[in-house]
Amino acid sequence: MRGSINRPPTPDAEEDRGQDLTLQEIINIKLIESGEKERLKELLRERLIECGWTDEMKALCRAFTRKKGRNNVTVDDLVHVITPKGRASVPDSVKAELLQRIRSFLVSAAL
C-alpha cells in the first residue's frame, strides 16, 4: 500500500451525527437544503439593485480604487470600504421584507 498520499482519514459519518448542532446551524442547513436561502439572497439582491444601493456601493468602490490605484486594490479593502455604509443604508422597507420572509420560514419550519 503506497503511503505517499498523506491526508487525514475520511471522517466517519456516524461520528458527525452524534455532534450537537446549534440552533443556528440547524436552521442554516434547513434554509440551504430547501433552497430558501438562495431565494432570499436573490430577493435581497434584487431589492438592493432596484433601490440604487448597489450603484452607491459600486461608486464607493470606484472612488476608493481611483485613490488607491487600480492595481493596488484588494477585495478585502473594498469589503471594508463598503460594509459600514452598506449595512446602514439599506432601506427600511427592504430590511423589513427580508426579516418577514425569514421569520415566516422559521415558523413554517416549526423551529
Next chain:
Amino acid sequence: MSAPNDDKGTSHSQLSSQFYGDLLDSIIVDVASECHRIARLGLDRNLEDEEEELRLSTQARARVADPSNSGEANSKYVVDIFGQTHPAVASEIFECMNCGRSIMAGRFAPHLEKCMGRGRKARLKATRSSTAAQNRYTRGSPISTYSSYSNSTSGNRVANGTTAPNEEYGDGGFED
C-alpha cells in the same frame, strides 16, 4: 412569567436578524468582488478620465462662484460646454427676404426695421407718399428708442425684440 410565545418571538427576531445580516454580508462580498474584478481588469471606463472630469468640474465651479468674474464682461472670451467661443455679434451673412440685400445676422433686426418701414427714415419716406397717415406717424413716437436700436451692437438681445411688437400695436398705423 413570560408566555412561551414571547420567548419564541424574540428568539425568532434575533435569529432572523442574524440570518439577514449574513445575507447582507454575503451580498456585500459579492459586490466588492465584482468591483475588484472590474478594477483589476480595467473594465471600468478609464478611472483617470473620471478624475480629470472631477478636477475640471471643481475648477469650473470655483470659476462660477468667483465674484470677480462678471459673466457680461467675459462674454467675448468665455468658452461654452462644447468648447466653442461665440463673437458678441452674430456674423453669419444671409439674404433679407424683404429687400434682397446681404445682411449680417447680428445687424438683421435694425435692418428689418428700416427695411419694413419701422425706422424713422423709412417712415419719412412713407409719409411723403401718404398725407392721410402723416398725423399718426408724427404722434408721440419716442425717437430715443429708435436711436437705441440703431446703436445697439447686439441685435439678438431679447429685450429689444419684445418691445418692438408693442410699439407696433401702439401706433396702429401699419394696418393701413
